[in-house]
Amino acid sequence: MSDEAEEEEDGVLSQVDTRRPRGRRLAELRASLTNLPNLLTMARVAVIPGILVMMDNYSPVRSYIACLLYIAAAVTDFFDGYLARSRQQVSLLGKFLDPLADKLLVTAVLVYATALDRCPAWLVVALLSRELAIQGLRAIASSEGLIISASDQGKQKTALQMVGTLFLLIHFRYPILLTNITLDYHVVGLWTLYLALVMSVISALGYMRGFVKAVYAQRA
Numbered sequence: 001m002s003d004e005a006e007e008e009e010d011g012v013l014s015q016v017d018t019r020r021p022r023g024r025r026l027a028e029l030r031a032s033l034t035n036l037p038n039l040l041t042m043a044r045v046a047v048i049p050g051i052l053v054m055m056d057n058y059s060p061v062r063s064y065i066a067c068l069l070y071i072a073a074a075v076t077d078f079f080d081g082y083l084a085r086s087r088q089q090v091s092l093l094g095k096f097l098d099p100l101a102d103k104l105l106v107t108a109v110l111v112y113a114t115a116l117d118r119c120p121a122w123l124v125v126a127l128l129s130r131e132l133a134i135q136g137l138r139a140i141a142s143s144e145g146l147i148i149s150a151s152d153q154g155k156q157k158t159a160l161q162m163v164g165t166l167f168l169l170i171h172f173r174y175p176i177l178l179t180n181i182t183l184d185y186h187v188v189g190l191w192t193l194y195l196a197l198v199m200s201v202i203s204a205l206g207y208m209r210g211f212v213k214a215v216y217a218q219r220a
Contacts, residue, residue: 040076044101047073051105051169052112060172067169073105074162103131106165113168118186123193127161130200134207146214153203157196164192 047069054066077098107128113119167189173182 037079038097040079041097041101044073044076045097045104048105048108051109055109055112055116055169057116057118057171063169063171067166070105070109070166070169074166077102106161107131109165109169113165118168118171119190119193123190123197126197127193127200130197130204134204137207137211141211141214144215144218146211146218151203151206153199153206157199157203160192160196160199164189164196167192 051066051069051073054062054069056062056066110119110124110127114121114124167185170185170189172186173184175182
């Protein structure tokens with residue numbers, strides 16, 4: 001996950017300086033929309049329909065293309081953060097778009113995988129409910145002047161979720177290179193997502209416990 005996404009995960013909020021002239025703010029917004037890091041982020045969103053169109057339970061070729069598109073989108077997640085830092089183009093718009101693009105990518109694929117019976121609906125609901133709950137908790141914490149830092153469990157959950165989603169996209173069985181063993185990517189993807197759910201619950205409980213302690217400490 002790029003630094004911009006990490007800043008969002010850490011609850012770091014920025015404010016637009018309304019004291020600047022309106023023309024200057026518009027010029028900065030146009031510059032943000034057209035800089036390379038943000039164009040890569042928007043490209044990650046634009047590729048989502050292509051991934052969904054290529055998902056097919058009966059075509060290994062289409063599923064393979066969907067997998068390649070997903071990997072390409074994941075690669076842009078690394079490069080947009082790297083370019084933003086190296087080119088000093090970190091922007092408020094980028095801090096908003098980058099985590100949004102990540103969540104849209106994973107959410108869209110998981111929901112569509114449910115429609116194709118690749119993933120149980122309850123699992124997707126549980127994963128998405130956790131995301132909504134933590135986002136709400138971050139909003140409350142922000143209103144209290146608190147910052148909820150991303151935990152190791154939360155980062156592990158994100159990594160497992162991305163890998164599990166990738167395996168679900170591959171879907172079919174393929175022999176492992178230079179062996180006679182066949183790997184069922186669909187099954188591996190599901191079990192990876194189950195593990196991601198466990199880490200989701202653990203990290204969510206950690207966030208809630210830390211939030212309660214911080215509130216009591218602040219008001220003591």
